[in-house]
Amino acid sequence: MGRPKEHGAQTRAALLSAAAEILHAEGAAAVSVRRVAAAVGTTTRAVYSLFDDKDGLLRALSVDVAETMRRHHEAVPSQADPIAEIVELALAYRAAALEKPKLYDLFFGTVRAGATQADPLFALVYRSFERVLSVVRRAVADGVFAGRAEFDVGRGLFALVHGLASLELRGVLGGEAEAVAIWRQSVGAMLTGLREPPA
Incomplete structure (x- = not known):
């Protein structure tokens, strides 16, 4: 049986929503992996796991x-x-x-x-x-x-x-x-x- 995904659709949606809020309020330069993770109450590992990096998050x-x-x-x-x-x-x-x-x-x-x-x-x-x-x-x-x-x-x-x-x-x-x-x-x-x- 395969190992379940640690970070699923709900976490992904929450991270995208948090990134969108920061982007809208302060621009792309203000978006960071650490800040988006903190806004959702998760770890940077979740962002890296789902989007690879900041560029991947913005591309999503x-x-x-x-x-x-x-x-x-x-x-x-x-x-x-x-x-x-x-x-x-x-x-x-x-x-x-x-x-x-x-x-x-x-x-x-x-x-x-x-x-x-x-x-x-x-x-x-x-x-x-x-x-x-x-x-x-x-x-x-x-x-x-x-x-x-x-x-x-x-x-x-x-x-x-x-x-x-x-x-x-x-x-x-x-x-x-x-x-x-x-x-x-x-x-x-x-x-x-x-x-x-x-x-």
């Missing part, structure tokens, strides 16, 4: 938020109208950011020039973007975004939802109803502009 947090983004994006059903589908995808981005508010900046930090899908973490991040690109691709092919470049449209939408999420997480967009209205208005206005021939 990055995977957690990237998987949340992927789950929300891929849960959006396909629609005949690409405009309506893109609006729902934007709101899926919002939902993911609100589900993991303390990890949002960590998620966005994985998006950088030179990132490659050879890295499994970035490949996971890219799945959310590809879900949006798949609809944009269809809209370009169908003439909805006539004359537009698929990647440019996707990148512009990403810039917009990132800005909206960043502002909402800092309390700038007001309450729930007001924030949703601003999201819908902003995304809708951009999509209306994209339907016009490019200058």
